Amino acid sequence: MSMSTYIVTVTAIDCVGIVHSVTGTLRDHGGNILELSQTVMRDYFTIILAVEFPEPRNTRTLSAAIIANGAKFDLNVEVIAAGTPTHVAVVENGERFILTVLGVDRPGNIHGISECLMRNGVNIVDLHARSDGEKFSLVMEAFLPQALSPGVVRQALEQFGRGLGLESYVQHENIFLATTEPSPVRVGPPPPRQGAAVAPY
Amino acid sequence: MHRTEDVLSTLGMVRQHKLDVRTVTMGIDLQPCGSPDLKTLCDGIRARIVHYAGRLAEVCREVEARYGIPIVNRRIAVSPIAHVAAAHTAEGYVAVARTLDAVAAEIEVDLVGGFSALVQKGWTQGDRRLISVLPEVLSTTKRVCASVNVGTTAAGINMDAILAIGHVLKDTAERTRDHDGFGCAKLVIFANAPNDNPFMAGAFHGVGEPDCVINIGVSGPGVVKAAVEDLVRHDPNVTLGDIAEEIKSTAFRVTRVGELIGREVASRLGVAFGIVDLSLAPTPQAGDSVGEILQAMGVLRLGAPGSTAALALLNDAVKKGGSFASSSVGGLSGAFVAVSEDLALAEAVERGDLTLAKLEAMTAVCSVGLDMIAVPGDTDAETLAALIADEAAIGVINHKTTASRLIPVPGKGPGERAVFGGLFGEMVILPIHAAGGSTAFVRHGGRIPAPLSSLRN
Numbered sequence: 001m002s003m004s005t006y007i008v009t010v011t012a013i014d015c016v017g018i019v020h021s022v023t024g025t026l027r028d029h030g031g032n033i034l035e036l037s038q039t040v041m042r043d044y045f046t047i048i049l050a051v052e053f054p055e056p057r058n059t060r061t062l063s064a065a066i067i068a069n070g071a072k073f074d075l076n077v078e079v080i081a082a083g084t085p086t087h088v089a090v091v092e093n094g095e096r097f098i099l100t101v102l103g104v105d106r107p108g109n110i111h112g113i114s115e116c117l118m119r120n121g122v123n124i125v126d127l128h129a130r131s132d133g134e135k136f137s138l139v140m141e142a143f144l145p146q147a148l149s150p151g152v153v154r155q156a157l158e159q160f161g162r163g164l165g166l167e168s169y170v171q172h173e174n175i176f177l178a179t180t181e182p183s184p185v186r187v188g189p190p191p192p193r194q195g196a197a198v199a200p201y
Numbered sequence: 202m203h204r205t206e207d208v209l210s211t212l213g214m215v216r217q218h219k220l221d222v223r224t225v226t227m228g229i230d231l232q233p234c235g236s237p238d239l240k241t242l243c244d245g246i247r248a249r250i251v252h253y254a255g256r257l258a259e260v261c262r263e264v265e266a267r268y269g270i271p272i273v274n275r276r277i278a279v280s281p282i283a284h285v286a287a288a289h290t291a292e293g294y295v296a297v298a299r300t301l302d303a304v305a306a307e308i309e310v311d312l313v314g315g316f317s318a319l320v321q322k323g324w325t326q327g328d329r330r331l332i333s334v335l336p337e338v339l340s341t342t343k344r345v346c347a348s349v350n351v352g353t354t355a356a357g358i359n360m361d362a363i364l365a366i367g368h369v370l371k372d373t374a375e376r377t378r379d380h381d382g383f384g385c386a387k388l389v390i391f392a393n394a395p396n397d398n399p400f401m402a403g404a405f406h407g408v409g410e411p412d413c414v415i416n417i418g419v420s421g422p423g424v425v426k427a428a429v430e431d432l433v434r435h436d437p438n439v440t441l442g443d444i445a446e447e448i449k450s451t452a453f454r455v456t457r458v459g460e461l462i463g464r465e466v467a468s469r470l471g472v473a474f475g476i477v478d479l480s481l482a483p484t485p486q487a488g489d490s491v492g493e494i495l496q497a498m499g500v501l502r503l504g505a506p507g508s509t510a511a512l513a514l515l516n517d518a519v520k521k522g523g524s525f526a527s528s529s530v531g532g533l534s535g536a537f538v539a540v541s542e543d544l545a546l547a548e549a550v551e552r553g554d555l556t557l558a559k560l561e562a563m564t565a566v567c568s569v570g571l572d573m574i575a576v577p578g579d580t581d582a583e584t585l586a587a588l589i590a591d592e593a594a595i596g597v598i599n600h601k602t603t604a605s606r607l608i609p610v611p612g613k614g615p616g617e618r619a620v621f622g623g624l625f626g627e628m629v630i631l632p633i634h635a636a637g638g639s640t641a642f643v644r645h646g647g648r649i650p651a652p653l654s655s656l657r658n
Contacts, residue, residue, distance in 0.1 A: 098203060100212055128205050139205045151266040169212055171269035173203065178457040179214075180207045185457060185527070187464045 003052045005034065005082040006059065010066065012075045014045040021070040026051050029062060050082065090123045094143030095188060096173045097150060101157060104165035105136035112164075113138065116156040121145050136166070141173065211454070212269075219423035219489045220455060221271040222462050223482050225261050226399035227254050228406035228414045228475065231280040231315075237288045243300040246285075250277060250304045253413045253472065258309035260469045264462055272462065277305060278404035278416070279315035287327035294334045302342040314404035316347040319394070322356040322648070332362070335369045339384035340376035346402035352392035352593040354600050358649040360590060366390055367586030367643070370609055374578065378611040381619040385608040386573060390589050392596035392603050397476050398532040403569075403604060414475040415467040416532060419459035420482045423489045425451050425519070429497040444498055445518040452479065452522025460527045478532030479523035480568055481515075483543035485626035491515075491536050492545025503545060504555030512536060513566035533602055535568025541621055541628040542573050551629040557588075558634065565595050570603040575619035575630045578611040583640040584633060585609060590643065598652050 010022050019038065026033065031051040038047040059079040066077045101113055110129055117124060122142050129138035144153060150170040157168035178185050214220040234245035254277055261272045279285075279301065286297045298316055305313040316338060318328040335347055349366060352358035366388075374382030389403035396407020399416035406414075428451040432439055459477040467474035483490045492503045495511045516536045523530050538560065540546045549555035557574070564570045570592045576585075589605045596603030610619040615632035 098208055100208060137205075137209070139203075139208045141203065149266060150269075154266075154269075169216075169269050171212075172267045174461060175268045175270065175458065176203050176208055176211055178461040179211045179454040180203075182525075185460045185464060187461065187468050 003054060004056045005050060005052045006031075006057065006062065007080050007082050008049045008051055008062075008066070009078045010045075010047045010075050012045050012070075012073045014040045014043050015073060018045050018070065018073050018075070019047065021073060022047065022049075022066055022075075025066045025069045029057065029065065030054055056081075089143070091121065091143040091145050093146045094123065095146065096125075097142055097144050097153075098171050098173050098176055099138075099140045099142055099153070099157070100169040100171075101136070101138040101161065101166055103136055103161060103167055105131035105134055106164065109136055109164070109166065110138065112160050113157060116160050117142060117153070120148055120153055120156060122148070122153060214421075214424045214454065215270060218421075218427045219484075219486070220421055220458065221273050222417060222459060223420035224274040224276050224399050224401070224418040225257070225272055225462070225466055226276040226278050226314075226404055226416045226418065227257055227472070228278045228397065228404075228410055228416060229253050229280075230406055230410065230412050231282075231285045235285055235288065239289055239293050239296055242286065242289070242293075243296055246279075246297065246300050247304045250279070250301075251308060253470075254308050254310065256470060257466075260466055263469065264465045267465070268462065270458055270462060273420070274311045274401075275309065276399070276401060276404065277310050277313040277315075278399070278406045279313065280406050281317040281319055282315060283318035283325070283328045283331040286331075287325065289330075291330045291334050294331050295337055298334070298338040298342055298345050302345050305344040310344070312344050312346050312401045314346040314348065314401050315406060316345050317349065317405040319350045320359050320362040321350055321353040321392075322359065324359065324362055328362075329365075332365055332369060335388060336372035336376055336384070339373045339387050346387045346389075346404070348389040348391055348394065348403045348405060350391040350394040351589070352597045352649075353651075354393060354597050354654075355651055356648075357651040358392065358590060358593050358597055360586075360643065360649060361646045363390070363589050363593070364583065364586045364643055364646060366589065367582035367584075370585050370607060371582050374609045374611050381575070381610045381613070381621060382578070382608045383621050383625070386606060386621055386625050388606070390593070390605045392593035393601060394604075395532055395602055399476075399478050400480060400482060400533060402606065410475070411473050413472040415463050415470070415472060416475040416478065417459040417463035418478045418480060418482060418532065419455050420484075420489070421451065421455035422481045422483050422491050422494060424455055425481060425515075426488065426490070426494045426497050429494060433497065433499075441498075441514060445514055448515060448518035449522035449525075452519040453526040455479075456523040456526035456530070460529060463529075474529065476529050476531030477523070477527050479519055479530055479534040480532065481519060481536040483537060483539060483546075484624055485542055485544050485547070487544055490543045490545040491538060492543050492549060494536075496545060502552075502554045503549035504559045508559065509563050509566055512538070512563050516567040533568040537569060537572060538563055538567060539572040539606075540574050541619070541626040542624060543626070547626060547628040550631060557631050561591060561595070564592065564603055565599060568602060570596070571605045571607060573606050573608070573621075573625065573628075575608045575610050575628050576633055577614045577630055577636075578609050579614070580609045580633055580636055581640070583643045584636045586643045587639040588633070590649075594649070597649075
């Protein structure tokens with residue numbers, strides 16, 4: 001059976017019951033949720049879902065149904081047909097790093113940071129940033145190409161942040177797994193070299 | 202997605218509270234280098250160290266960049282040289298020390314430990330030769346660190362060796378008079394010395410260790426202090442049990458950082474990973490002090506009654522948190538009370554709150570012992586030996602490691618300042634009460650027998 005997958009995004013002023021309403025509509029139309037991410041940002045509810053259906057659906061009809069079922073929430077809904085997953089990593093053999101930028105808030109911070117990353121072939125997969133008064137903080141997960149040293153990325157970010165009051169950190173995610181999870185410490189595979197281990201002398 | 206709070210919390214340990222890996226110490230077995238020909242011995246030592254540690258500095262820099270955790274020192278610990286160079290004269294031992302000093306500089310290693318002898322039950326000719334050249338080695342080399350194990354719970358205490366070391370300290374201090382007797386800061390006198398200690402000056406690669414191993418010393422006084430301060434700030438009525446729990450969870454995180462770095466360095470070098478030493482190692486910087494942790498717990502005047510109990514709580518909580526974090530815990534693993542290296546402790550000495558007697562009492566519940574303590578330059582060798590014997594007795598009787606790092610400062614007396622510089626810090630010289638009062642006891646020599654292991658009250 002061929003399945004059709006759609007990406008559904010819904011935003012609204014946050015209140016109790018939105019997830020229940022949206023997922024109920026999708027269920028009633030035969031949808032199965034593959035993945036879901038939801039957050040509330042500054043009192044605004046945002047959800048994005050990947051949903052598969054046994055047969056193709058009309059995106060406008062689906063969108064209208066979600067809006068109608070959740071009329072009391074005044075939902076903004078977008079439904080698009082998802083392309084066929086390629087299952088090819090955007091950054092081949094990339095490693096997941098956590099990038100943190102802290103400092104003074106100003107327009108253009110995230111644009112400048114993302115430009116540094118784009119130039120180095122770094123793919124952002126998760127990002128959270130906020131300004132709190134004059135303070136700016138950004139934490140993101142990103143894949144660095146294997147050949148790219150984290151020091152190079154940090155240098156590029158520091159160069160951008162110099163004079164703007166921003167400090168940057170680029171750290172492999174294992175350091176955060178080690179300090180927050182009780183499971184055994186994980187170490188990434190050593191980078192390939194000629195001649196592996198040190199032979200006994 | 203990692204929780205932003207978790208990321209910022211871990212990052213804050215590094216950014217604000219001075220969490221670092223204090224040392225990546227590579228232990229290297231030098232026993233195969235033994236040769237009756239001095240040149241062959243020295244060449245073999247150099248080649249073997251370069252073979253294993255040639256890339257240590259480079260790999261540490263890679264790992265530092267990967268995890269964003271500073272690695273402050275890179276060090277080498279070798280097999281006790283008293284054994285390795287046993288076939289040689291005193292001059293041969295000096296030549297070996299110079300070889301170690303040169304190769305450490307060549308491969309960008311800060312310090313090399315293991316110019317050591319284990320003499321708890323008796324001493325060989327080689328042990329005596331090594332001890333006899335310590336003043337020359339410690340005053341003429343830059344990176345070589347020495348240690349002598351003078352006692353164990355199983356063997357007792359070698360008082361002959363301790364008296365000899367009293368004289369070694371006097372001679373070493375005099376030879377480094379221009380630097381307030383700094384040569385003595387590179388000599389540790391142990392009881393129950395661990396075989397896998399990564400911290401200097403007492404690191405050596407002991408019996409039972411593999412050819413090559415990576416051991417890690419973490420440092421987290423600032424992180425622990427911040428955690429305790431936060432806890433008390435939010436609720437001034439927290440119990441000491443609550444404080445212990447907070448220290449445990451912080452020690453867990455600090456230990457995990459150490460294990461990750463150690464395993465990564467070992468993996469990249471293709472050698473074994475050994476242990477994480479949990480010791481809280483202070484530096485002379487504000488905010489990186491074991492003493493400040495005790496102050497955060499409410500002992501505002503270090504040395505006041507309660508200091509020993511607070512230190513015991515801290516030491517135990519660190520061990521519990523670290524032991525849960527890793528099955529590879531070893532070395533000294535406690536809280537150092539290295540006086541000149543710890544700003545708050547040094548200040549307490551200067552105020553007169555912290556005395557030598559109180560420090561000795563505190564060492565019964567923590568690691569390591571009378572560490573980095575400047576004493577008057579005119580202290581006689583027998584009194585120095587007696588101080589060492591007291592500290593060794595605490596370790597031997599209590600089945601724990603203790604150590605002494607005493608610096609008789611030439612030409613200076615109680616209340617004057619001794620300045621060692623860098624991580625070694627500075628302090629006001631502590632007086633020794635009733636100095637000279639135990640000369641006859643020390644001169645009896647021989648061995649204090651091993652303690653009874655039953656009837657333990």
